[in-house]
Amino acid sequence: MSLLFQTIKNTGKSQTLKKLIRSPISSCKCLLARNSSDVSRKFLSFDEVVLQRRDEARRSLVIQVNSESSFSELYGYCSNYATINGIHHYKNAGGEHFMLIEFNTEDSLKEILQSCSSHQKDNDIMALQSPFLWFRASPVKKDKLASSSSRLITKNGNAAIDEDMLFGELTNCATVSDQIQLLYDRTMLNDLGIRLRYMVARQLEIVFESLYANIAVRPFGSSVNGFGRMGCDLDLVLSNNLTDEMSDANKRLVYQDKKSEGGRGPWQRHMELVGELLELRVVGATRVQRILHARVPIVKYAHEFTDVDCDLCYNNMSGVYMSELLWMYGSLDPRVRPLAFLVRRWAAAVGLTNQHPGRWITNFPLTLMVLFFLQQKTSNGFILPSLKNLVNRARKQDMRIAEENVNCTFLRDMNILPQECYSQNQSNLETLLLQFFEYYAQFDFQEKAICINEGRPVRKPNALPLYIVNPLAPSLNVSRNVSYEECERLKSEVRNAAWQLEAGLEGERPDDWGVLGLIEKKASRGLKKLLRVGNSHRLVSVKDLFNDNDENISEGGLRSKLQRLTQTTAKEIKQVLANQNVEGKKDQKIKFKNNQVANEVYRIRRNKMV
Known part of the structure; x- marks a missing residue:
């Protein structure tokens, strides 16, 4: 049992934890800070969080299914072998359905794997074991759902964010602070995204553990430091550091080691081997690219089952410790x-x-x-x-x-x-x-x-x-x-x-009030400026082209109204430029400290006129 679960069990909050885990949002936030009543342990350490996530990955499988409706049948089948903690559903870019299923213990997962059909005889492949499986149709009567109270914890958990819906929610916020918090809540890497990234790391550990002693594949960077957003890349570091027990000088029997030979660094050659293994032995790994002559040799690849782009390097522990530092700063406030x-x-x-x-x-x-x-x-x-x-x-x-x-x-x-x-x-x-x-x-x-x-x-x-x-x-x-x-x-x-932010806090709220004007793409922002009439903040509407009592508008009438609108807009723009020139002449009489200050004053005034 991980330190997190052990601590909560000792404080008598196991029932609260179960409720948190069943909520996809709360289960992620419960890893950010402990309950406020736990004064002695207010913050989780980075090592505790990593230990918890790695333990979850060891007890989990990712299974490809026909659709989200396969949940009932999959649950009924797997519950015959082990106790299930929860199931999360998502789709990849190809529209294929997957379910991440977490079991109660690692031994339960091993029983499930022993019950698996090994491989397809008709295919010309070399058999392998992996935490990524698929659930084929049953040749006999389908299994029923074991418990009617069981349900999917997450449905379509890695779906892309609807920007229009997000901007609509931001517009309806009461304050700018609410906007900032909502943007974070909607776009941060969720619990399922973190689980899938640790599953990718676990898959590599299973493949490499027969080749290297004490192997560990650790995620680092935005995937684990708390600053990751949905869809962010996955940085992985492969390490096989020997422990003190493994290198005890008092033990007389010692493993023979294979010394690396050749002109290139030894780990450049090992990373080249890793690239070959990714292509030949890691299911879901595609578009493998080796960058071996960089200061830190890496292998890039895409994981099609999880829609994650991965960068794998060797022994870059400073990246892991940097992630730990950012995690700690992010958890302090x-x-x-x-x-x-x-x-x-x-x-x-x-x-x-x-x-x-x-x-x-x-x-x-x-x-x-x-x-x-x-x-x-x-x-x-x-x-x-x-x-x-x-x-x-x-x-x-x-x-x-x-x-x-x-x-x-x-x-x-x-x-x-x-x-x-x-x-x-x-x-x-x-x-x-x-x-x-x-x-x-x-x-x-x-x-x-x-x-x-x-x-x-x-x-x-x-x-x-x-x-x-x-x-x-x-x-x-x-x-x-x-x-x-x-x-x-x-x-x-x-x-x-x-x-822009200070100006937006004064007066009435425009359509792009608060942070909306800051996070809007420049292309969209420029289009809105082109559509604005004169110096107003109102977009041109089709209603502006017609009178309320106009019922039948001919083609000539529409053309004439467009011409009048264009002429009116041109007159307004000329008037704005004329006023700007007059103010510019007045400003020339003002003496500034230097040209840089003068240019900044003119720029601010010019922007206010646009």
């Missing part, structure tokens, strides 16, 4: 992750981030920018502690050393962190979002670097346009790829976002 989600969504909408690598900023540096902002001390206090504070409070059991002697030691149990070290600022999400844009609109990117280790700006060691210190390797810049032009765009966009 409930406002951290929703704010980071909104900032990343905004950056994608304005084109600051891109799906392909290049000269632009990525989501990881943006997340560090959010954490850094929340570390700043204001009149209301701060929200997150510096990493230096966590390092100083680390204990002996918190010591971690990753590859290339990277020191990843920091406090890992947030329950012993004093309350005065976090969540001192009680501002709502709306206030924090506006302050985030205002803070970076005034940040000195030319001279200062962003460093969550210190929790304050530090002097840049070089002239790179944007410098964000790698928390676990402070000598590295995680944004070294960002070009000067992209850095300037970042400065411009945070200023525009600050003005």
Whole structure:
């Protein structure tokens, strides 16, 4: 039994946990923080969460079925062999139906696997075992549902988000804070998405455990750090580190080892073998691509049964520890992750981030920018502690050393962190979002670097346009790829976002009030501007072309009304430009500190006129 279940059992809350697990939303949130009444254990550690998820994967199978109506028959069949904790349904991109079924114990799963029909004799294949199965039609009478109270926990659990419906819900929110929280709740990686990613990792462990000793395949990155969204990629690290017991010098019998030979690094060759195994022995793995000459050799592939794109590397434990650090920061305060989600969504909408690598900023540096902002001390206090504070409070059991002697030691149990070290600022999400844009609109990117280790700006060691210190390797810049032009765009966009958000909080609510105007794609935003009449915020409606008493409109009448509307719009635009020129002449008499300030004033006035 995992630490999570053992702790809850000891505190007498096992019945509450069962209710939480039966809810797809609550089952995910129960992993973020313990019950508020458990004062001694308020936060879950990253290791506890990983242990819980890996234990779930060992007790689970993913079974392809004909449709969601197969639930009753599948449940009746499997319940003859083992106790079932729950079943989740989803569809992949090809429209095929799958059910993730979790059993009570790992031994129960083994009994199910022993009852499986091994393979299809007619197919020219080499038999293998895998946690991914399919449920074929019964040649005899169908099994009935064992319990009428049993039902699917999740139905179509990985369905794509309906953007129109999401924007409609955001429009109906009462406050900007509600919008930010709703965006996070609707787009975050849900419980089923996390379970499927751990199932993919478990599948690789089963394939590789006969080849390597003490094998472990661990998810890291956005899939496990709490900042992942629905459909995010899966980063995996393969490790087979020997334990102290396995390398005991007092034991006289020692395994013979196979030494790697050749000009290339040994793990480049092993990753090449991994690529071959993915193509030949891993069901569901497609589009395998080997990138072996990178600083960290990786193998990329797509898993068609789960609709997940995977990147597999070897022994990159610093990535795992970085995920742990982000998880801890996200769990310290409930406002951290929703704010980071909104900032990343905004950056994608304005084109600051891109799906392909290049000269632009990525989501990881943006997340560090959010954490850094929340570390700043204001009149209301701060929200997150510096990493230096966590390092100083680390204990002996918190010591971690990753590859290339990277020191990843920091406090890992947030329950012993004093309350005065976090969540001192009680501002709502709306206030924090506006302050985030205002803070970076005034940040000195030319001279200062962003460093969550210190929790304050530090002097840049070089002239790179944007410098964000790698928390676990402070000598590295995680944004070294960002070009000067992209850095300037970042400065411009945070200023525009600050003005747009502040302007949207005044007066009546337009259609794109609050965060809607921030997360709307530029293409849609430009189309709306083209459709606006003059300087109003009202879109052109078909009703504007006709009078209320017009019943029969001829083709000529429609053409004449369109011409009059066009002439009216042209007159309004000319009047706006004339007023702008007059104000421009007046502004020329004003003396500014420098040209940059003058240009910024003119830009703000010009944007207000559009």
